[in-house]
Amino acid sequence: MTLGNNEKKMLRAMLTKANHIWSLEELLEVTEWTDQVHVAGSGKILMEENLVQITEIKEKIVTLGNEGNNAVNNGLLEFRLWNWIIQQSESNRTMKGLFSAGFERHEAGPGVGLLKSMGVSINSGIFISESEDEVSRQIKKRTEFINKLSKNKVNAEELDDEMVEHFKNRKGLINIEENTTREWNLTKKGMAIQDSELEQIELIGEITPEFLQRDGWENAQYKEFDINADAPIPMGGRPHPMQSLIERIRSVFLEMGFSEIEGDYVQSAGWNMDALFIPQSHPARTMQDTFYLDEPKKIDIPEDMLDLWESVHESGHDTGSLGWGSKFDKEESKRGLLRTHTTVNTVKHIAENPESPCRVFGIGRVFRQETIDRTHLPEFHQIEGIIHEPNASLPMLISTLKTFYSKMGYPDVRVRPAYFPYTEPSVEVEVYWRGKWLELGGAGIFRPEVTEPLGSEWPVCAWGMGLERLAMLVLELDDIRELYQPDLERLSRMPIL
Ligand code: PHE
Numbered sequence: 166m167t168l169g170n171n172e173k174k175m176l177r178a179m180l181t182k183a184n185h186i187w188s189l190e191e192l193l194e195v196t197e198w199t200d201q202v203h204v205a206g207s208g209k210i211l212m213e214e215n216l217v218q219i220t221e222i223k224e225k226i227v228t229l230g231n232e233g234n235n236a237v238n239n240g241l242l243e244f245r246l247w248n249w250i251i252q253q254s255e256s257n258r259t260m261k262g263l264f265s266a267g268f269e270r271h272e273a274g275p276g277v278g279l280l281k282s283m284g285v286s287i288n289s290g291i292f293i294s295e296s297e298d299e300v301s302r303q304i305k306k307r308t309e310f311i312n313k314l315s316k317n318k319v320n321a322e323e324l325d326d327e328m329v330e331h332f333k334n335r336k337g338l339i340n341i342e343e344n345t346t347r348e349w350n351l352t353k354k355g356m357a358i359q360d361s362e363l364e365q366i367e368l369i370g371e372i373t374p375e376f377l378q379r380d381g382w383e384n385a386q387y388k389e390f391d392i393n394a395d396a397p398i399p400m401g402g403r404p405h406p407m408q409s410l411i412e413r414i415r416s417v418f419l420e421m422g423f424s425e426i427e428g429d430y431v432q433s434a435g436w437n438m439d440a441l442f443i444p445q446s447h448p449a450r451t452m453q454d455t456f457y458l459d460e461p462k463k464i465d466i467p468e469d470m471l472d473l474w475e476s477v478h479e480s481g482h483d484t485g486s487l488g489w490g491s492k493f494d495k496e497e498s499k500r501g502l503l504r505t506h507t508t509v510n511t512v513k514h515i516a517e518n519p520e521s522p523c524r525v526f527g528i529g530r531v532f533r534q535e536t537i538d539r540t541h542l543p544e545f546h547q548i549e550g551i552i553h554e555p556n557a558s559l560p561m562l563i564s565t566l567k568t569f570y571s572k573m574g575y576p577d578v579r580v581r582p583a584y585f586p587y588t589e590p591s592v593e594v595e596v597y598w599r600g601k602w603l604e605l606g607g608a609g610i611f612r613p614e615v616t617e618p619l620g621s622e623w624p625v626c627a628w629g630m631g632l633e634r635l636a637m638l639v640l641e642l643d644d645i646r647e648l649y650q651p652d653l654e655r656l657s658r659m660p661i662l
Contacts, residue, residue: 168211168363169210170366171203173363173364173365175217176363178196179350180356180358183351183356184350186349202396206394208349211355214354216354216355217349217352218352219349220347220349221347222345222347224343225322226319226341226342227318227319227340227342228318228319228340229314229338233338233339237315241307241308242276243280243304244304244307247280247301247304249263249268250292251301255291258292259290280300283299283300284299284300306328307332310332329341367386369386369387406648406662407636410635411632414573414632415528417572418526418550421565421568421572423525423526424526425526426510426526428504428513428529429504430503430529430532431458431461431464431503432464432501432509433463433500434455434457434498436466436512437502438450440615441512441586442612445478447586449505453534455503455505455534456502457502458501460501463496463500464499464501466498470516474618477617478491481614482618484613486612503531503532504531505533507527507528507549507629508627510549512615515553515619515621516619518553519621523552523554525550527550530544540637542645546632546633547630547631547632550628557610557624558624558626562609562610562628563580566580566608570596575597575598578596580592581595583609587615588609588611589609589610589612591607591609592607592609593606594607594608603634603638605630605634605638607628607629608628639660639662640660
């Protein structure tokens with residue numbers, strides 16, 4: 166038996182109280198080690214030598230997840246629905262009523278499912294239950310369970326199994342963590358070991374040049390290494406998955422011969438919309454979709470640009486188009502806003518370089534007044550690009566997008582007819598993934614109403630795609646919010662791109 170110094174030290178420490186069962190903290194204290202790895206490693210060797218026995222105690226700890234915290238603050242979904250239902254007169258307990266009471270569709274569906282599993286049914290559109298008291302009782306039980314968890318971590322043993330089972334199957338409500346604690350005690354053989362066997366000797370663990378220059382290295386004793394021993398996996402830093410994805414997209418476009426452009430978040434309605442021939446009455450321009458700014462309330466635009474947009478919007482200028490036929494408001498053009506798409510960057514690029522052919526792309530943040538849910542955020546990113554040259558064409562656009570997505574790992578791409586006020590033809594780009602076609606963005610050839618006022622005479626292939634959509638695909642996520650929650654554990658587990 167060759168015990169190392171650490172094992173000897175641990176044994177000697179344990180022999181001070183030979184019958185004691187030691188916890189990790191106690192062993193760290195008596196050995197004066199600061200790293201628990203020493204206790205674990207030496208303990209394992211001592212166990213293999215049958216000097217020490219290790220007892221593992223496994224426990225399950227239950228805590229609330231994100232949805233669970235929401236439920237503590239706002240009530241469980243079934244609680245809120247049921248509460249609403251029982252407050253209505255019987256004939257008013259309808260699905261329709263539920264929506265007008267402010268329940269969102271994405272809540273109502275799963276919520277009704279929960280109620281049904283408690284025996285509530287829908288008969289000619291009306292919620293009915295054989296035993297309302299029983300439903301209320303069930304919901305009360307669930308609520309108490311969730312509230313109990315809100316205060317503390319709780320050991321699963323102290324909880325109702327049935328409730329744990331139930332909530333485990335609901336997304337985000339509870340987390341179950343398995344914890345293992347260990348205890349160490351001496352075996353008979355360990356207690357009988359002689360002091361003389363526990364003398365420290367110098368064991369060489371590291372062969373350094375300094376060591377080899379010393380006398381006597383030939384006769385030194387070397388520490389044994391167990392290359393199969395468990396070692397902690399270091400948690401190193403890594404780029405955020407979104408950052409890696411952006412880098413990858415960047416290198417794909419650079420590889421395809423594109424240059425990168427950038428632009429500001431704050432833009433005028435003129436550049437963000439009028440330049441794109443989006444009519445001033447377009448619903449997407451209203452307050453519900455666009456964040457208009459108080460500061461700056463107005464952004465200057467050169468008067469000759471405004472004149473051109475006015476003429477194009479009102480009567481088509483000399484593009485051959487009839488325009489929208491309604492009055493153009495130059496003051497509306499000057500309103501400050503947060504850009505709603507990165508198409509504003511490519512359009513400005515053309516305006517600044519109307520006579521030089523280019524292939525450019527940009528990846529940037531955009532802003533829209535969206536309600537946050539599984540697939541929507543009010544701030545997200547777009548991948549935008551144009552090919553501006555005399556022979557730009559729809560086939561060129563489609564093959565460029567196909568090349569891009571193939572290089573990203575998605576070779577099956579198709580386009581479908583679509584509509585944007587600024588392109589003709591317009592297409593929607595879809596990628597095939599796991600048996601489904603997913604829509605990832607829009608594309609088309611800019612209309613003359615867009616390019617002519619900018620001073621360009623060439624067709625422009627243009628596209629704009631959602632980066633988060635692509636990220637969900639690449640990282641296999643089903644909730645967009647996971648990308649931006651500061652959950653280091655989850656982020657560290659996402660694939661390296
Ligand atoms: N700007 C469009 C969007 O935000 C995408 C698009 C860009 C469509 C360029 C056509 C041409 O969805």
